[in-house]
Amino acid sequence: MVLGDDLSGTSEALAASASEQGEAWVHLGVSSFRACFAQRGESDPQRWDALDLDVRHVPQATARARYQAAAGHALRGGHHDVLLLKVDSLLRGNIAAALAAVSPAPDRPVILAPALPAQGRHTVGGRVRLAEGSGPLPGSLEGTRTDIAAAAARPAALLDLDLVRAGPHILGTRLGQLADDGMVAVCDAETDEDLAAVAAAATRHRHPVVVGAGGVAAALGRALRGALTDTGGRFPGGCSGPGEPGRPVLVVAGTAEPSSHAQVARLEREGARVETLEPSEHGAAADATRGVERGLRGGCAVLRVAPRPMAPARSGLVLERLASTAAAVLERDPRIRVVLTGGATARAVLTRLRVSTLRLRCQVHPGAVHLRTDDNRDIVTRPGSHGGPDSLSRLAHHLGAPLAQPPRTPAPTAAHHSTEGQS
Numbered sequence: 316m317v318l319g320d321d322l323s324g325t326s327e328a329l330a331a332s333a334s335e336q337g338e339a340w341v342h343l344g345v346s347s348f349r350a351c352f353a354q355r356g357e358s359d360p361q362r363w364d365a366l367d368l369d370v371r372h373v374p375q376a377t378a379r380a381r382y383q384a385a386a387g388h389a390l391r392g393g394h395h396d397v398l399l400l401k402v403d404s405l406l407r408g409n410i411a412a413a414l415a416a417v418s419p420a421p422d423r424p425v426i427l428a429p430a431l432p433a434q435g436r437h438t439v440g441g442r443v444r445l446a447e448g449s450g451p452l453p454g455s456l457e458g459t460r461t462d463i464a465a466a467a468a469r470p471a472a473l474l475d476l477d478l479v480r481a482g483p484h485i486l487g488t489r490l491g492q493l494a495d496d497g498m499v500a501v502c503d504a505e506t507d508e509d510l511a512a513v514a515a516a517a518t519r520h521r522h523p524v525v526v527g528a529g530g531v532a533a534a535l536g537r538a539l540r541g542a543l544t545d546t547g548g549r550f551p552g553g554c555s556g557p558g559e560p561g562r563p564v565l566v567v568a569g570t571a572e573p574s575s576h577a578q579v580a581r582l583e584r585e586g587a588r589v590e591t592l593e594p595s596e597h598g599a600a601a602d603a604t605r606g607v608e609r610g611l612r613g614g615c616a617v618l619r620v621a622p623r624p625m626a627p628a629r630s631g632l633v634l635e636r637l638a639s640t641a642a643a644v645l646e647r648d649p650r651i652r653v654v655l656t657g658g659a660t661a662r663a664v665l666t667r668l669r670v671s672t673l674r675l676r677c678q679v680h681p682g683a684v685h686l687r688t689d690d691n692r693d694i695v696t697r698p699g700s701h702g703g704p705d706s707l708s709r710l711a712h713h714l715g716a717p718l719a720q721p722p723r724t725p726a727p728t729a730a731h732h733s734t735e736g737q738s
Contacts, residue, residue: 317365317532318385319401320378320408321658322665323696326686327529328401329365330678332536339363339675341686343665345385363675365401369662371408378409382416390417390522397523397535404431404528406443406460411468414499417524424494424520427467428513428527430504433681434701436528437505438463441473463501471499479509486516494520510534529682554677554685557652557693560715563611565653566707567641568619569634569660570699576622578707585708585718587615591622594629594636607644611651614717617707618644638663645692652693652714654707661696679713680706 317332319325326341333339339362342348348366366385370378382400389398400413406429419425430438435446443461464471472493478486479502493500502513507530514534517523525531566582568575583589588610590603603618610616618641620633641664645651655661665673665688673686673694682701686694695710702709711718 316389316397317363317399317401318382318389318413319365319367320403320413321369321371322367322662323656323658323682323684323698324401324403324529325365325367325658326673326675326684326696327678327682327698328399328532329363329675330684331529331533332399332539333363333675340365341673341675342366342671343369343662343673344671345388346671348385367658367662370412371403371658373409375409375412378412379415382409382413386416386524396521397518397525397539399532399535400524400526401532402429402526402528404429404434404436404443404530406463406466410466410526413526414467414469417526419494419497419499421495422491422520423522423524424490424500424517425524426490426500426502426513426517426526427463427471428502428504428510428525428531429463430510431528431530432505432507432510433530438501438503439476439505440503441501467499467501469499470497471501474500474502476503476505476509479503479512483512483515483519486512487519490516490523491520504530507534511537514538554679554713556713556715557676557685557687558715561614561717562715563648563651564615564711564714564716565607565611565641565644565651566615566617566619566711567637567653567655567660567664568617568707569637569655569657571620571623572699573622574704575656575699576619577704578702579617579619579622581704582615582617582707582711582718586613587617587711587716587718588613589617589619591619592633592637592640593621594633600636600640603640604644607640611644611648615711634659634663638667642667649690649692652716654695654697654710654714656697656707657699658696661694665694679710683710685713 317328329339368381370381402410402413417425437444441463460466490500504510510531511534515538517525518538568579590606592603593599607616607618655664670688676685678684683695683697
């Protein structure tokens with residue numbers, strides 16, 4: 316079971332951890348989340364469920380209440396073997412609120428492992444570090460932190476790389492000792508193999524609680540499936556598009572990060588029409604709507620925020636205008652498929668469309684997850700600036716946009732992944 320702090324990250328964690336057999340669902344509200352258990356009555360190993368709590372940018376007291384309600388229900392209901400609390404790999408948001416909802420207890424270790432090696436985000440000595448060559452921690456990301464124990468705001472003990480690599484028995488025993496002492500285990504990790512060791516040790520216990528990002532989610536999925544190698548995010552049975560190519564595709568890009576706008580530029584070169592929403596301009600939303608609808612008649616349109624730094628005080632207004640404009644276009648034509656980048660953007664658009672549950676289809680590339688709504692609209696969510704320069708192009712083609720075929724490019728490296736979960 317997954318409880319996430321923003322929608323794109325929650326979907327990413329579910330896709331990384333879920334079995335290729337059975338069903339997997341993302342819930343946008345507690346009522347639908349609880350209803351699925353009431354209908355099933357007991358744990359179903361062939362079904363995986365995730366709840367997006369939407370707490371990345373809310374006050375700490377609000378986040379704590381949401382985590383406590385959802386985690387308490389999960390722990391009391393006994394509907395899980397592992398409870399995963401998905402948080403940001405750069406420690407943005409309400410990490411302390413997540414940990415306040417779960418207390419270490421005998422046979423229930425609480426493990427904090429935020430490393431995300433696929434994006435060059437490591438944890439060494441209890442601190443977040445980026446891989447050599449990927450630059451400093453992005454200063455434009457509000458709320459970025461490096462000290463893991465400080466972000467936890469709970470009694471914690473560091474399990475360094477030597478202990479993580481000492482084998483599952485030794486590491487598992489140490490996790491148990493810390494749980495008995497009521498302490499959170501902060502686990503270092505530089506590689507996916509380190510996270511696999513953490514997952515193997517965690518699953519030696521009956522009801523571990525793991526707090527981390529997509530890296531540990533994938534490791535837990537492999538451990539629970541007994542798999543030795545990654546499936547590449549194929550769920551279920553591969554990652555094909557929705558069929559029926561030639562349907563219009565709308566890309567809603569809700570981040571001002573430079574790498575995202577480079578991805579948009581690539582998509583524009585392949586024939587997509589790009590509309591930039593300027594909320595400060597009178598009539599901007601109406602103009603953007605008309606431009607997007609013209610672009611969709613040609614096959615693909617992009618609605619984005621202006622490609623420049625945004626004052627935090629204005630981000631809420633920009634998000635509201637972006638989401639309402641996108642939702643108005645989508646409501647008028649149910650044939651439109653959509654790519655939503657940034658957890659806050661995805662959540663805002665889907666809330667306006669009155670979507671309460673999403674069924675997982677597959678992971679197109681790390682972080683980019685193909686989902687389907689109850690009314691059969693195909694959607695891809697993706698954290699803000701994940702993916703290489705061709706990410707948005709790949710996602711539009713995946714959904715069947717009638718664009719020029721892009722040239723093949725090498726797989727993205729860690730340096731291409733500059734943010735996670737941007738609005």
